[in-house]
Amino acid sequence: MAEQIFFFIFAVLAVGSAIAVVSFKNPVYSVLSLMVCFLQMAALFVMLRSPFLAVVQVFVYVGAVLVLFLFVIMMLDIRKARMDQFITGGNFWAIGLLGILIIEMILIISKSRLTSITVSSELRLDGGVREIGEALFTKYILPFEIVSFILLVALMGAIVLGRKELR
Amino acid sequence: MLLTYLPVLIISGFVIFIATFVFIINSIVSPKKPSSEKLSPWECGMEPIGEASSGHFKIHFFIIAILFIVFDVETLFLFPWAVVLRDIGMVAFVEMFIFIAILAVGLIYAWKKGALEWV
Numbered sequence: 001m002a003e004q005i006f007f008f009i010f011a012v013l014a015v016g017s018a019i020a021v022v023s024f025k026n027p028v029y030s031v032l033s034l035m036v037c038f039l040q041m042a043a044l045f046v047m048l049r050s051p052f053l054a055v056v057q058v059f060v061y062v063g064a065v066l067v068l069f070l071f072v073i074m075m076l077d078i079r080k081a082r083m084d085q086f087i088t089g090g091n092f093w094a095i096g097l098l099g100i101l102i103i104e105m106i107l108i109i110s111k112s113r114l115t116s117i118t119v120s121s122e123l124r125l126d127g128g129v130r131e132i133g134e135a136l137f138t139k140y141i142l143p144f145e146i147v148s149f150i151l152l153v154a155l156m157g158a159i160v161l162g163r164k165e166l167r
Numbered sequence: 168m169l170l171t172y173l174p175v176l177i178i179s180g181f182v183i184f185i186a187t188f189v190f191i192i193n194s195i196v197s198p199k200k201p202s203s204e205k206l207s208p209w210e211c212g213m214e215p216i217g218e219a220s221s222g223h224f225k226i227h228f229f230i231i232a233i234l235f236i237v238f239d240v241e242t243l244f245l246f247p248w249a250v251v252l253r254d255i256g257m258v259a260f261v262e263m264f265i266f267i268a269i270l271a272v273g274l275i276y277a278w279k280k281g282a283l284e285w286v
Contacts, residue, residue, distance in 0.1 A: 003169060006176075043176075046169070046172050046175075047169065051172070052246070052247075055246075056243060059239065059242075059243055060236070060239055060240060060243060063239065064232070064235055064236040064239045065236065067232050067235070068229070068232040068233065068236060071224075071228045071229050071232050072229065074224040074228070075224050075226060075228075075229060129246060129247050129250050130247075130250050130251055132247045133247030133248060133250045133251035133255075133259075134251050134254070134255070136244075136247055136248075137247075137248065137251060137255050137258070137259040137262055137263075138255060138258075141262060144244070144262070144266065145262070145265060145266060145269070147240075147244075147266075148241075148265075148266045148267075148269040148270055149269060151237045151240060151241070151270060151273070152237075152269055152270060152272060152273045154233065154236075154237060155233060155234065155237045155270075155273040155276070155277065156273060156276055158229065158230050158233035158234075159230060159276065159277055159280050159282050162226045162227070162229060162230045162282070163280060163282075
């Protein structure tokens with residue numbers, strides 16, 4: 001019962017801050033709202049019994065990606081972007097698509113058996129870090145090493161693109 | 168079970184409360200008599216010219232942030248590795264060193280290209 005109350009608090013805050021992200025005129029405020037949203041997501045991950053994912057969420061998204069977002073926003077001319085609408089007269093289409101999306105989600109939720117799912121009490125709270133590690137270092141060796149190559153490419157790409165400014 | 172995470176919630180609640188409390192108390196209690204001398208940055212470095220968003224922001228910050236993300240993700244993979252290292256043994260050990268070595272290439276590249284220097 002208490003769990004459901006906390007879930008609703010986190011869920012409402014997450015949705016509210018997500019709405020704030022798209023409705024703020026100042027992109028810096030949007031990024032800060034996105035930070036609130038990501039923190040609520042981390043809380044929801046804890047409630048789903050995967051604290052490792054929650055830590056990843058805080059560590060990578062709140063800690064690093066949002067800083068990157070802030071820097072990107074600082075580099076763009078936000079005062080110009082703030083004035084422009086995305087598409088002129090795009091509101092009509094946006095509201096139409098939103099309506100379709102809401103109907104679709106209601107249909108999916110009503111057809112699924114979400115309400116009948118019960119959380120088994122056997123779930124442990126160490127977040128499956130051991131399971132993740134075992135899978136990562138025995139079964140998925142190649143994808144794991146490819147991750148490092150992708151990170152390397154990202155690093156080098158950023159340096160190559162920014163080099164003109166550096167020197 | 169989930170109660171073990173309650174202290175985390177309480178601490179974050181306290182942090183948010185104290186931060187907002189300080190702001191609110193500050194805005195209520197502090198006297199506000201602005202004058203042009205008070206509002207000018209006195210011996211605080213250069214006079215600001217416009218906002219940071221109007222083209223005065225260096226791309227170098229972006230490169231530093233990318234470097235940070237890359238090594239952040241690398242650190243993240245060390246957590247499950249440290250947990251299972253004893254069970255899996257030498258294979259996982261070598262594997263992680265290959266992973267780190269590949270990323271070290273990136274670090275050396277950044278170093279050689281002067282991305283770590285503040286110009």
